[in-house]
Amino acid sequence: MALAPTVEVVLGSIAFGIFWVLAVFPAVPFLPIGRTAGSLLGASLMVIFRVITPGQAYAAIDIPILSLLFGTMVVSIYLERAHMFKYLGRLLSWKSKGGKDLLCRICLISALSSAVFTNDTSCIVLTEFVLKLARQHNLPPRPFLLALASSANIGSSATPIGNPQNLVIAVEGKISFEKFFIGVAPAMLIGVVINIALLLCMFWKELSVTRTAEEVMEEAVVEDEVLSHKFSPARMSHTPERNASSGKKAEERVMEEVAVEDEVSSHKFSPARMSHMSPEAAHENDVEKKSSWANGFAKPSLQVSDVKKLLGKKALILKTCVYLVTIGMLIALLMGLNMSWTAITAALVLVIIDFRDAGPCLEKVSYSLLIFFCGMFITVDGFNRTGLPSALWNALEPYARINHASGVAVLSLVILLLSNFASNVPTVLLLGTQVARSAAAVSPADETRAWLILAWVSTVAGNLSLLGSAANLIVCEQARRSQHYGYTLTFWGHIIFGVPSTLIVTAIGLPLIRG
8 A cells, every 4th residue: 555645644643643642551641531532532633634534434443343342241241240250269269279279270260261251351350359369378469460461361362252352353354253263272272381380480489388377267267258259340330339329139129029019919908897896806806816827827928038039040040041142152153153243142132031121231331442442443544544554564574474484473573562562452453454465465375374373462462561451451450459459560570470471472372373
């Protein structure tokens, strides 16, 4: 693609630069408006500067990607209501045999859950739990927080629904769920194992702390607190106070309704003659009623225990349905059905099965993330139309062809640096089409492999630094803001592990990527 006129190149670069600064550093002092507003500002500037027309801007928004993202969010919300993440958390603490065993469990559960529920969701719901487990075992939180974030990033690389950049790659590259999984899963599994080995080597002494007798006695108390932990994905809730104060719990409301219904149905209307009953006769009638109640002749038709059993059965049925629908969604994705419509259909089925107003659940969807994607699509499309990304790629392309090991190494290095400089999703949007076209020119069979290499490297690149991925920032912020277990994971505390882990895992996983 030829370069646009100089004015468009300059203005488009300014708009993209503003978007990048606000996306990577959302709290900049001179314009602290956040990532979502920053992406909309970048998109608006592209239109205002006439780098892109309004029609082209609307066309740049990728509806299938947004639909897939929305559907998976709704499914994750219902899974959270069905206590899926609570069960995952309990699996971490079940018969744990010390720090090393706990670290391995965190890595494995974080990786597997991220492949199905996205890395951001896994980090949100498991960070607080990991902090509690570290306290329970009298161990430093840092190795476990690093294990959670890094394994979540690596694990999310295996599926199209594991992270946002994979969604883009699967849709743009027209890669089915099955082909994506088969192509990346071997590298992901080996990567998780290598990541565990690196963590154990780096923190072996810190994980070997022995506990005193008092700490062992305290473990029972802390363990009870851990098992009773309730996950609340704050990222997906925009009105927590309203939801918290919206009245009594559903179970209490149902119990009240049943009690009132029972009272009404058991009420016996007194005929007119009862109004003429003498006071003595009325008193005798009351005494007779009380005695009959005491002797058990007149009991309510539905006891509180029966209501609880009824509610328990209903909750169990709903949970089972949520899990079955989720499994069905995954099977449909593996069968090659349209990913966007499969996710939307699964979300709608869950809404219908729940059989109540879906407003509270839909309010928990991260609409700010969807809006961020809309602005980013427009901004990146406008920047691509300046011709500057194509010109830069044309200079690198002869050295980055994937039919040679040196070309794969150069391409991986470019993706690695850009993912940490411009974030992984914009990197995929900027490089994806160029990389796929270059691979197709060498061999049509290599096009899919090029997309999967882009997915693997851009995802694992998130482990390089604390700013490399949203999952890292989520773990850092959740740990820092924890009310009882606050811990600050510093930039240097992360990068000391992040650099060797990213380089080694990326290099070993690349030969395992198959198209």
